[in-house]
Amino acid sequence: MSENTQAEQKPKKANYSDQVKARIFDQEFMPHVNSMYNFAYRLTFDEDDAKDLVQDTYLKAFRFINSFDKGTNAKAWLFRILKNSFINEFRKKSKQPAKIDYNEVEQYYNSDDAGESITTDLRVETIQHMIGDEITGALNNIPVDFRTVIILSDLEGFTYEEMSKILDIPIGTVRSRLHRARNMMKEKLSVYAAEMGYNKKKDND
């Protein structure tokens, strides 16, 4: 993948006046800054890095604003730029380099027996005992590409089609990756619950 986002590579579709650019920026881009920051933070785990990533994303969005069709899905467009910035630029200089070989994980979870090995009996009651920190910890401990689909779907409410565009992957891959990601998270939570004795607490209640 090139250094630039696809949005940046597209030929200009519009030639907005400064006034229209400012309006698009304020009314269509800025309302998503909080979601963008949370997405960036969940990718980087660092407040300064997340801030830099969001700032960089908005700068690019403004620079390439003529590639954006006003009134269309600004949130998905911005998330796509942020995701590409994270992969192409940020990951290289990240303070927290990737510890897991993504290809290895993907190969494993694509294997036929992957489904067989993930058998969790995670109960709603177990989750109720946990606090947000513990659930977030489980999410943070799954590889970034799997973590990303959970964030986009369950926290940001993107459809499979939107996620497919944001992540540059086919819809079928979105579906299977999301399924595996959720199973990975359940597995992490089950192991954690067993270690902390949450199931035992429930049984003794």
Added chain:
Amino acid sequence: MTKFSEWFKDTFQKCYCDQGNLVNEKRFEEIVQLVLDDEADEESRRIFEEKIKNCVKSQTTFEKEKHLREKLRQKLSEHKTEMPENLIASIRKSIAQ
């Protein structure tokens, strides 16, 4: 989005209640995901709803996944990081330069 109805029907044909076989649990999980993510087309959703009306095993699995998903989403949503106060000002400053 592709229509899943044939896939749904095929999976349900092997279900416990109809054939005396266990439903293909891995496929059923994926079907539940499509339904909960609101990605199943209308016909598939209808087939699914009909199925869980008549199959205790399917309904139990669906309800469990639904509640688990809701709880996880709720806990994750509550645990958001506060955006730095100066972020908006920094963005505006950077684009003004």
